[in-house]
Amino acid sequence: MQITGEAVVGDFAGTQLENFPDAISLSRNTGFGIEYGDNPYSAYSSSTSPFLFDGDPDPRHPALSRVVGVTVDGNEKAFPFSVLREQRAINDELAGTPFVVV
Numbered sequence: 001m002q003i004t005g006e007a008v009v010g011d012f013a014g015t016q017l018e019n020f021p022d023a024i025s026l027s028r029n030t031g032f033g034i035e036y037g038d039n040p041y042s043a044y045s046s047s048t049s050p051f052l053f054d055g056d057p058d059p060r061h062p063a064l065s066r067v068v069g070v071t072v073d074g075n076e077k078a079f080p081f082s083v084l085r086e087q088r089a090i091n092d093e094l095a096g097t098p099f100v101v102v
Contacts, residue, residue, distance in 0.1 A: 072097045 067078040072095040
């Protein structure tokens, strides 16, 4: 469903959903010790160990480094944000297909 309330896939695609303004769709009682609006993963991006990751991190970059990923015909390449911050634009090719990462 899109924000417009129109179904976009399935048997009801293209139909407008009914509006129920008095419906209760979300309770503030989460059943956990975390309130809505709080980020339970606030320290995740600064962690040195990925949450629930069971393996050896790639030693070429720090764990949880943000990257731009490119996939062409099943071939993959990653461009760390730290490199993009310095170079701003990278011309490259993968599987014979040229591209630019900015």
